[in-house]
Structures are given as structure tokens and as C-alpha cells.
Amino acid sequence: MKVAVYPGSFDPITYGHLDVLERALKIFDKVIVLVASNPNKKSRFTADERLLMIKEATLGVKGVEVDKSSGLTVQYAKEHHASHLIRGLRAVTDFEYEFELASANEFADSSIDSVFLMSRAKNSFINSSTVMELAKAGVDVSELVPPSVTKRLK
Numbered sequence: 001m002k003v004a005v006y007p008g009s010f011d012p013i014t015y016g017h018l019d020v021l022e023r024a025l026k027i028f029d030k031v032i033v034l035v036a037s038n039p040n041k042k043s044r045f046t047a048d049e050r051l052l053m054i055k056e057a058t059l060g061v062k063g064v065e066v067d068k069s070s071g072l073t074v075q076y077a078k079e080h081h082a083s084h085l086i087r088g089l090r091a092v093t094d095f096e097y098e099f100e101l102a103s104a105n106e107f108a109d110s111s112i113d114s115v116f117l118m119s120r121a122k123n124s125f126i127n128s129s130t131v132m133e134l135a136k137a138g139v140d141v142s143e144l145v146p147p148s149v150t151k152r153l154k
Contacts, residue, residue, distance in 0.1 A: 002027070004115065005077045006086040007034040007069075010050050011043050012149040013057055014131055016123035020088035023117050025063050032080060033058065035068040044132055049152070056148035074109040085112060090119045090127065 006021055010033070024031045035050045045053070047068045058064045069076045077085060085105060087098055102114040119126075126144050135141050135153040142150045 001029045002084075003030045003032070003080065003082040004028040004084040004086050005032045005034050005073060005080065005082045007036040007073045007076075009038050009041055009043065009128065010035055010054055011041070011045055011128045012050065012131065012145060012152070013054050014123075014126045014128060014145050014149075015143075016088065016090070016119050016126040018057060018146065019120055019123055020086065020117045021058070021061075021064065024086045024115070025061070027115070028063070028084070028086075030063050030065065031086065032065045032067055032082065034073065034076060035066070036073055037068075037070040045152070053146070053148045053152065057146035072108060074105045074112045077112045078109060083111075083113065085114045087114055087116050088119055089116050090124045 004024060006024060008017065010017060021031060021033060033054050035047050035054065037047065051066055051068050054066045058066065073085060087102070089095060089098060098116065105112060105114060131141050131144050141153065145153070
């Protein structure tokens with residue numbers, strides 16, 4: 001069984017994230033969506049709230065597990081018999097950060113490979129911070145996020 005971990009803050013999960021997940025499931029038998037703690041980011045939702053929103057958004061999707069972790073992602077992957085990390089790329093601006101992260105992960109454990117999936121053009125501008133800004137300004141973001149997120153943003 002080919003297992004991958006799809007880590008992120010998912011604060012909140014968007015249709016862009018779900019698109020990457022859907023495509024990763026065509027490559028891997030199981031994908032663990034991992035709510036990872038990032039001490040450099042101020043989260044709007046708690047890890048448990050994000051976990052619940054992801055579970056609601058992926059309910060009934062075969063091959064998906066949802067979990068959270070505060071440790072190193074590569075260690076989590078190894079402990080859960082995953083061979084790959086899934087990362088989404090929206091634009092060239094994501095590349096430098098993702099390259100550094102992939103290099104650090106490879107240094108920590110070279111047996112875990114990173115797989116990058118490009119966002120579809122329609123999702124390329126969607127990120128969690130933009131969603132939160134738009135929602136805070138009263139803009140309807142229901143086309144950008146699953147219903148599990150929309151109801152919590154209201």
C-alpha cells in the first residue's frame with residue numbers, strides 16, 4: 001500500500017487543498033491529511049477545529065485519514081509507514097519556501113520523498129489567509145471553501 005502524508009496548517013482548508021488531495025489519491029492508496037503545528041503562524045482556528053473541518057469536508061472520501069501532529073512531519077510519515085509528503089504549489093512564489101522545506105525534510109530523513117502538485121489555474125489565488133481576509137470583510141467565500149468552513153466563518 002502506497003501511503004503519503006499531506007501536511008499543512010489548513011487554517012482553514014480550501015477547495016484548492018481538496019483539489020490537491022483528490023489528485024494525490026490518484027497516485028497513493030492512502031493519504032493522511034496532517035494538521036501540522038507551525039509556530040511561525042498565528043492560527044485562526046484551533047488544531048481540533050481544523051481537524052474537524054477537514055473530516056467533515058472529506059467524509060466518505062475513500063483513502064483519506066485526518067490527523068494532527070506537533071512534531072517533525074518526516075518523523076510522523078515514517079511512523080505511519082508513508083513514503084511521500086504531498087505539497088501543493090500555487091505559483092512561483094511558493095517554490096522557494098517549498099524547496100527549502102523539501103531540502104530540510106530530505107536532510108532529516110532521505111527515505112521520505114516530496115511530491116509537488118500544481119494548483120489548477122482556478123485555485124491558484126486561493127490561500128487560507130486570503131479566504132479569512134475576504135470573509136472578515138463580509139465577502140461570500142462559499143465558492144472557495146467547503147460548507148464545513150463556510151458555517152464556521154459566519
